[in-house]
Amino acid sequence: MTNDTWGRVQRDLLEAVGKNNYTTWIEPLEFNTVENGVARFHVPTTFIGNWVSRNFGQQILMHLTRAGAEVERIEFSVAPKNGARKDAVSAKEFRTKTEAPAPAAPVVRTASANGSNIDLPGAPLDKRFTFDTFVVGKPNELAHAAARRVAEGGPVSFNPLFLYGGVGLGKTHLMHAIAWHLHRTRPDLRVMYLSAEQFMYRFVQALRENSSMQFKEMFRSVDVLMVDDVQFIAGKDSTQEEFFHTFNALIDQHRQIVISADRAPVEIKKLEERIASRLQSGLVVDLHPTDYELRLGILQHKVEQYRESYPGLKIQDGVLEFLAHRISTNVRVLEGALTKLFAFGSLVGREITLDLTQDCLADVLRASDRKVTVEEIQRKVSEHYNMRLSDMIGPKRHRTIARPRQMAMYLSKKLTSRSLPEIGKRFGGRDHTTVMHAVKRIEELKAVDNQIAEDLELLRRMLEA
């Protein structure tokens, strides 16, 4: 490869990564040699080398290959000043990494042709997590709408956007979808997505390498920052501190921030109060546990996608409905079940019937069944309303007792696979029509009484946690 080829690749990269990224990260690279399939570049600092390798390594490699260079790998090393090797301290630090030191100068990091695909600064994005593949239903419609708004840009209307909800409900999917959308429509923007754990890792690394300034500059220069699973930094004092300053600096510059967590800001234990309060200063949106319709929608959507990989594989009517009913834990489990089912169906070369589903997914279905019992529901509801557990099954008919009992019956119907007579039996041997009436009554009340709707949601969350 010649300097000319590198010149061409630089122009391609300028187009691919946008001007800002190019000036900050690509321009400082100095092409050195290509030997035995390894392209070597000099970089001004360790930090830049690490960053470029991690975030642009794959792209550089791809463009080099496209330009005809026979390159399998790239290496970045700090440029030796006046022909001298870089100081020994850094060299030692680098050797603590897995790569062997390069002969001319300490190796910073290597990107290989088999590495993960990283398109944007920050963590890699999953190609499957786009808005197109996100199925919208009642439980996630607000979160979806808010994410769309952020992705479509325009004036920052709520900052930060804070998305929270239980495991596997689509928080990461929505954040990646925002990043992909912006990547496509606004390639000039610097969008960074990473988990709170990665934020901490980089922060600690920067401290170790005396590159805190670059770290700060880097994070303060993004246009859109997305941090996933922010609950991770709770209790980690200096990371929280740094996060707080980064957060404030970006908000002050009207840069968009999107944060996700498994619970609401105030519910995150050991999260500094000032951070919790800042996190709530924009729009806080809850991704609710999935309902039957959403689960079915997701399954149908996935089946469409699977058709390409498994053409000709038939699925009997009723199988998806059965799965949507029985697997209510989270979408990840639901997806896993479907993947297993399709793989199994194609292996045995048979239509996916209900029988086959029950055989193939026996363990998953048992685990979901075990999830919530009528007894647990009775216990949680009586705790919530400060009533005696014995009153759940007793004869008292006063509203303060009867209403929670009806709610417990309703939740038993929704969250377990018990039939109406079975539920009635567990509520002191009541008739199935009593349970039916309770379910209907609570459904009506839920639509008009906010307090009841909220209590149900809270109870459902606690039970499914």
Ligand SMILES: Nc1ncnc2c1ncn2[C@@H]1O[C@H](COP(=O)(O)OP(=O)(O)OP(=O)(O)O)[C@@H](O)[C@H]1O
């Ligand atoms: N509404 C949806 N439509 C399509 N797929 C979904 C939806 N919600 C979740 N998924 C899928 O479920 C899986 C889990 O979602 P995701 O990783 O976004 O969850 P999460 O809320 O970030 O969970 P965690 O807190 O465990 O990280 C992903 O494969 C995602 O694509």
